[in-house]
Amino acid sequence: MQQAGYLLALDDFEDRPDWKPLIAKADFIKVDPLATTSEDQIRLAHTYLPLNVRMPAEKLETYDDFQRTRGLGYTSFQGYSFSKPEMLSRKDIPQN
Numbered sequence: 001m002q003q004a005g006y007l008l009a010l011d012d013f014e015d016r017p018d019w020k021p022l023i024a025k026a027d028f029i030k031v032d033p034l035a036t037t038s039e040d041q042i043r044l045a046h047t048y049l050p051l052n053v054r055m056p057a058e059k060l061e062t063y064d065d066f067q068r069t070r071g072l073g074y075t076s077f078q079g080y081s082f083s084k085p086e087m088l089s090r091k092d093i094p095q096n
Contacts, residue, residue, distance in 0.1 A: 009029075010026045012032065015047070030056050054076060063081055
């Protein structure tokens with residue numbers, strides 16, 4: 001498929017034997033932190049990232065979800081947390 005310019009993403013991925021033939025062809029394995037445990041997310045990252053499969057983390061609801069999955073090696077992210085404004089505190093800078 002890559003020769004034709006297509007990339008294959010496995011969505012709602014479950015690490016089961018019947019997915020193995022697709023994994024060999026996949027460019028992306030999308031991982032849902034709401035549907036997987038932290039242990040599963042770690043195991044998936046350790047298993048598939050070394051195979052050069054890109055692993056987007058989807059449905060990230062909080063900044064902590066983003067930080068945790070980024071720390072595991074996930075490199076692409078999507079979710080509600082990116083559409084919420086973040087409150088920043090600052091000090092006014094004097095004019096002089």
